[in-house]
Amino acid sequence: MLKCTFCGRRAAYHRRYAGVLLCDRCLIKSVAKRFRRAIAEHQMISPRGRVALAVSGGKDSIALMHLLAEYCKQKNCELVAITIDEGIKGYRNRSVPMARENAESLGVEYVVVSFKLAFGATLDQMVKLAKLKKTGLNPCTYCGVMRRSLLNQAARELEADKLATAHNLDDEVQAIMLNYVRADLSRLHRLGPTYPPQKGFVPRIKPLREVLEKEVALYALLSGLKVHLGVCPYASGIHTEIRDFLNELETNHPNSKFMILRMFERLKPHIARVTPKFEMRRCELCGEQTSADICKSCELLKGLGLKRLQKTLISPKCS
Numbered sequence: 001m002l003k004c005t006f007c008g009r010r011a012a013y014h015r016r017y018a019g020v021l022l023c024d025r026c027l028i029k030s031v032a033k034r035f036r037r038a039i040a041e042h043q044m045i046s047p048r049g050r051v052a053l054a055v056s057g058g059k060d061s062i063a064l065m066h067l068l069a070e071y072c073k074q075k076n077c078e079l080v081a082i083t084i085d086e087g088i089k090g091y092r093n094r095s096v097p098m099a100r101e102n103a104e105s106l107g108v109e110y111v112v113v114s115f116k117l118a119f120g121a122t123l124d125q126m127v128k129l130a131k132l133k134k135t136g137l138n139p140c141t142y143c144g145v146m147r148r149s150l151l152n153q154a155a156r157e158l159e160a161d162k163l164a165t166a167h168n169l170d171d172e173v174q175a176i177m178l179n180y181v182r183a184d185l186s187r188l189h190r191l192g193p194t195y196p197p198q199k200g201f202v203p204r205i206k207p208l209r210e211v212l213e214k215e216v217a218l219y220a221l222l223s224g225l226k227v228h229l230g231v232c233p234y235a236s237g238i239h240t241e242i243r244d245f246l247n248e249l250e251t252n253h254p255n256s257k258f259m260i261l262r263m264f265e266r267l268k269p270h271i272a273r274v275t276p277k278f279e280m281r282r283c284e285l286c287g288e289q290t291s292a293d294i295c296k297s298c299e300l301l302k303g304l305g306l307k308r309l310q311k312t313l314i315s316p317k318c319s
């Protein structure tokens, strides 16, 4: 029997990049420790703050919800979970109940915002329209831009001072590589553990940014969390190619993902100097902050013959 390097119990995981074996308890402890260290190191959450969390219902966001719920209880912070229901048949309709169930079991306030209500169309319908209109854009472009926009607006309306997302180390390194491949300096510059405050934007935090995807998955599994295991039916293209490439690299050369992240962190201050600065203003159509006349989300909607319908996403509670 292989034994845990730290306590001698039966090992459940080989952390190759560090050359150690961990049992279920030590793995759970280690992930929680990294989560707390990231928060402390980057001052992600202020005392008595109000944190909004983007929850898809998958392993990463459910794990983060459990970690944040415990953290917020200890630190007297408020936590509100938001799910964006893009309207992906056979996928999102299964993960929303899972997210709600977890939130209820933890006593976390829970809100769902849907594409259908906000834009008058589900992502499935947008994908059909995009094909019909030959926009040449893939589903991830629509989904990513519009989901980000709704998340920010919902977090702002819920009066959150931080918006947490469950990006893990793999996600972060994939984003770094993707922006390299696309030579997108301004997106590259915006990556990081926290996102600097800007008017109209709720600052983003990524407390799981230094945990490998595999370890987040194990954390959820070994903690017995109820998660949705489906894969988005639209996942394809360059994102998955970069993911596969990075996984192969990590297998053959353990620690590569951390090294890419560390290198990016060292370069980041220099990237800021060469990134053009934009004046922010209000979108002429929806009023959200943007660097152009109309925001990216409204621009994409316009191309599909759609527009933003709901000005306010969260109806105020009667008190």
Ligand SMILES: [Zn+2]
Binding pocket: 004, 005, 006, 007, 008, 009, 022, 023, 024, 025, 026, 027
């Ligand atoms: Zn152990």
Ligand SMILES: [Zn+2]
Binding pocket: 283, 284, 285, 286, 287, 288, 294, 295, 296, 297, 298, 299
């Ligand atoms: Zn707009």
